[in-house]
Amino acid sequence: MNYSRQRESIKEYLMSTREHPTADIIYQHVKADYPKISLGTVYRNLTLLVDLGEVRKISTGDGTEHYDADTSAHSHYYCRCCHRVMDLEVTPSVDQILAASSAGLGTIEIANLLFTGVCQSCLNEQSKE
Incomplete structure (x- = not known):
């Protein structure tokens, strides 16, 4: 695989933020340095970074994918109101991983947990209405 300044810029942007941006948001940031870059x-670079294990893709179930350099x-928490994705320091338990492994479907390489709900900020806004 050849070195790509654009790919490096995408990865650097992801590493610089605690947010979990979509490809569109990443595109807007990288375009500032590389005006001719296309969405x-x-x-393509995000797909490659995910395939290489350098970036995680988070599918929220609404057709939108977010990306994380961590x-x-x-795990992640997804707010169905504001559509933010936030880190959640919860990992699958050993029992859950063992149960999934013993289901006979194949090996377990990665376990991703996504919790969905309404974040505290949105709840506070709703209570003001």
Whole structure:
């Protein structure tokens, strides 16, 4: 695989933020440094970074995918109101992993937990209404 300044810029942006941006948001940030970059190039590079295990893709179930440069074991919380994805320091238990492994479906390489609800900020806004 050849070195790509654009791919490196995408990865650097992801590493610089605690947010979990979508490809569109990443595109807007990287475009500032690389005005000729296309959204398709961003998607291709994100796919490659995910395949290499350097970035995690978080699918929220609404058709939107978010990206995270933190590949350590952690879960995510998705707010269905504001659509933010936040880190949640919860990992699958050993019992859950063993149960999944013993289901006979195959090996377990990665366990991703996504919790969905309404975040405290949105709850506070709703209570003001």
